[in-house]
């Protein structure tokens with residue numbers, strides 16, 4: 001599996017391709033499990049933090065005990081647990097990878113909130129909701145898998161009138177940026193764009209742009225890259241000499257280095273919209 005110099009975006013996309021195809025299953029299955037194991041050892045699979053989740057929730061004013069919430073691309077459920085703590089409705093958390101969903105459900109059971117959180121395996125391009133069923137669609141660092149504009153358009157029908165969508169998405173902070181980081185992102189996720197352009201896309205997809213804010217740097221460092229440092233050592237020791245493991249860690253380190261060099265030019269932005 002060629003993962004050299006791929007971003008976490010590309011690495012997780014490789015997982016996706018593997019889960020959807022049976023080609024070379026015997027070889028890929030091992031790599032697939034390996035990559036899943038690495039990301040499962042982290043509380044989050046993308047930049048974010050409990051504070052950022054709570055800050056975004058402050059803009060949502062329609063929630064009750066009866067509310068239906070979807071957390072799409074939930075990973076192992078870092079943000080799902082925060083959502084559950086700060087809302088009282090029912091959350092359906094969806095991810096493509098069964099290992100992540102199992103972890104989320106185990107965690108919900110440990111916290112005795114399994115009656116309010118249901119983790120299910122599914123794909124964001126084929127969601128199991130009825131039209132106008134949801135009060136809130138949440139998606140942290142995952143809409144890129146379907147594409148920001150496509151996700152906003154396709155998910156719109158699942159929201160009730162007055163319902164909200166809150167997604168975090170990679171965005172440029174400046175109109176121009178150095179070639180190295182521009183090239184990296186054009187390769188990893190060409191839909192990355194400036195904040196005003198993303199807000200315009202949100203509006204065009206049928207939402208009132210209620211708010212947007214840049215996630216603090218600590219969402220990338222303290223909550224994402226720093227916890228990986230020790231996990232990477234442990235992982236490399238366990239899989240010494242394994243090419244997939246070494247390439248995976250090299251990718252993650254490269255991405256962290258790029259962030260330390262160019263973090264002032266890009267980051268994640270929470271976009272919150274309301275369907276009227």
Ligand SMILES: C[S@@+](CC[C@H](N)C(=O)[O-])C[C@H]1O[C@@H](n2cnc3c(N)ncnc32)[C@H](O)[C@@H]1O
Pocket residue numbers: 012016043044045046047048072073074075076077078079094095096097100122123124125139140141142145
């Ligand atoms: C960068 S991670 C973010 C996970 C989590 N929301 C967080 O912030 O920690 C992206 C997530 O999207 C999931 N994913 C990828 N393609 C998907 C799809 N087609 N449908 C549902 N989830 C998908 C991945 O398994 C992964 O958990």
